[in-house]
Amino acid sequence: MRILISNDDGFTAPGLAALEQAVLRVTEDVHVIAPEVKHTAASQSLTIAAPLTLTRRGPRHFSCSGRPADCVVAAMAWLFKDGPKPDLVLAGVNDGRNVGEDVAYSGTLGIAREATFWGVPAIGFSRNKHPEVAPGDAAWLAELIERLWTARSEWLVEGHFLSLNLPRRLPAELRQAFITRDKIASSAEVVATGDEVTTLVVPRGRPKTTSAGDENSLIDAGYATLVRFSAFGMAPLPPAFVARMAPEE
Numbered sequence: 556m557r558i559l560i561s562n563d564d565g566f567t568a569p570g571l572a573a574l575e576q577a578v579l580r581v582t583e584d585v586h587v588i589a590p591e592v593k594h595t596a597a598s599q600s601l602t603i604a605a606p607l608t609l610t611r612r613g614p615r616h617f618s619c620s621g622r623p624a625d626c627v628v629a630a631m632a633w634l635f636k637d638g639p640k641p642d643l644v645l646a647g648v649n650d651g652r653n654v655g656e657d658v659a660y661s662g663t664l665g666i667a668r669e670a671t672f673w674g675v676p677a678i679g680f681s682r683n684k685h686p687e688v689a690p691g692d693a694a695w696l697a698e699l700i701e702r703l704w705t706a707r708s709e710w711l712v713e714g715h716f717l718s719l720n721l722p723r724r725l726p727a728e729l730r731q732a733f734i735t736r737d738k739i740a741s742s743a744e745v746v747a748t749g750d751e752v753t754t755l756v757v758p759r760g761r762p763k764t765t766s767a768g769d770e771n772s773l774i775d776a777g778y779a780t781l782v783r784f785s786a787f788g789m790a791p792l793p794p795a796f797v798a799r800m801a802p803e804e
Contacts, residue, residue, distance in 0.1 A: 556581065556582040556584060556642050556643070556704070557582070557584040557586070557639060557640075557641045557642050557643075558578050558581070558582055558584065558585050558586070558641055558642065558643050558644070558645060559586050559587075559588065559627070559630050559641040559643075559644045559645070559670075559675075560574055560575055560578060560585065560586070560587045560588075560589070560644075560645050560646075561587070561588055561589050561590075561623060561626040561627060561630075561644070561645075561646055561666045562574075562589050562590070562623065562646060562647055562648075562649065562662075562663065562666070563590065563593070563594045563595070563597055563622075563623040563646075563649065563661070563662025563663050563665070563666070564593050564649060564650050565589065565590055565591065565592050565593045565594075566587075566589040566590065566591060566612065566618040568589075568593070568650065569650075570647055570648035570649060570650055570680075570682065571587070571589055571647075571648070573648055573688070573692065573693065573696075574645060574647055574648050574680060574696070575587060576693045577692075577693045577694075577696035577697040577700065578645065578697070578700065580693065580694065580697035581697050581700055581701055581704075585615065586615045586616075586630065586634065586641070587615065587616045587617070588609070588617045588618075588619055588626040588627075588629055588630050588634065589617075589618060589619065589626060590618070590619055590620075590621065590622060590623055590625075590626060591610075591618045591619065591620055594622050594623055594662045595662070595759075596660040596661070596662070597622045597623050597624070597662035597665060598624075598659060598660050598661065598662065598665045599624045599665035599668050599669055600622050600624065600665070601621075601622065601624055601625055601628060602621040602622060602625050606620075607619060607620055607621045607625055607629060608620040609629055609633070609634075617629075617634075622662065622665075623646070623662035623663070623665050623666045624662070624665045624666060624668075624669040626666065627644065627666055627669040627670050627673065628669065631673045631675075640673065640674075640675055641670075641675055642675070642676070643675065643676050643677070643678070643704060644666065644667065644670035644675050644676070644677040644678075645677070645678055645679075645680065645700070646663045646664070646666035646667050646677065646678070646679040646680065647663050647679055647680030647681055647682075648680040648681065648682050648721070649661070649663040649679070649680065649681035649682065650682070650684065651681065651682075651683070651684045652681050652682070652683055652684075652720045652770070652771075652774055653679065653681040653718060653720060654720065654734070654735040654737060654769075654770040654771055654774075655734060655735040655736060655737045655738070655739065655761075655770070656738070656739060657739065658718070658734070658784055660739065661679070661681075663679045663680070663681060664679045664716070664718055664784070666679065667679040667716040667717070667718070667786075668716060668784075668786045670716070671713075671714055671715065671716050671786040672786065674713070676707060676711050676716070677716040677717070678700075678703065678716065678717040678718075678719060679716065679717070679718045679719065680696075680719050680721065681718070681719070681720050681721065682720070682721040682722075682723075683720075683721065683722050683723040683774060685723065686721070686723050686724070687723050687724045689724075689725065691725070691726070692725045695725050695726045696721075696725070699719075699729075699779075703717070710783060712783075714785055714786045714787050715783055715784060715785050715786060716783070716784055716786055717781060717782070717783055717784075718781070718782045718783075718784060719779060719780070719781050719782075720732075720770060720774055720779065720780045721779050722774050722775075722776075722777045722778060722779060723777075724777065725779075727777055727778055727779040728777075728778050728779070729778070729779050729780075729781055730773050730778045730779070730780055730781070731780070731781055731782065732768065732769055732770040732773050732780040732781075732782060733768055733769055733770075734769065734770065734782070735764070735765065735769040735770040735771045736764060736766075736769070737761045737762060737763065737764040737765065737771055738761070738762065738764070739761055740757045741761075741762055742757070742758065743755040743756065743757050743758075744756045744757075744758060770782070
């Protein structure tokens with residue numbers, strides 16, 4: 556089984572090392588391509604018509620000068636161009652939960668979405684800030700990855716990917732959540748003003764809005780949450796509605 560790992564926190568991020576430690580319990584055929592630096596809210600942005608630099612950092616390990624999704628493109632269009640593609644792409648473990656509209660903003664989930672565009676199953680992993688890391692975490696995460704892969708016929712749909720948020724402490728029970736409505740970038744601080752120019756800074760963090768059964772409530776209660784997303788984001792409309800919207804001749 557061949558697995559590609561990437562992240563949006565950068566090549567030296569602890570979460571990347573933790574994910575690799577777990578994956579090596581599943582397979583030895585592990586490849587890592589991760590950005591040189593942290594890319595917060597990079598989503599699925601790509602570097603087009605500009606150089607991308609891949610630096611070998613060890614056997615099957617590369618850092619990439621581009622963004623998180625660039626790492627997937629570099630892997631598919633260069634590293635695996637003449638060989639088998641990965642069976643699975645894993646992203647993370649992100650430094651902080653990815654909930655709500657992070658589905659659109661997150662570089663971690665941007666990696667997973669980009670992988671689906673290449674026809675490869677993908678899972679994005681995120682974890683609560685300041686986790687209580689324990690020696691058994693890698694074994695627990697490895698078993699979860701193996702279980703999800705073994706049961707892939709039950710969740711794997713073309714153009715879809717999984718997002719898994721881990722709580723502060725493992726092991727944890729797994730729950731399916733509905734999407735949090737916890738608006739990121741909900742405020743802005745004015746740091747400078749002038750006659751014609753105003754400078755704003757949008758702070759990190761969220762209001763921590765939550766309701767029963769959403770991602771925030773379940774993660775706060777110590778559960779790991781699992782959600783499946785469509786990479787293309789299309790929800791078909793009822794045919795009768797579409798027909799009814801057509802203007803009369």
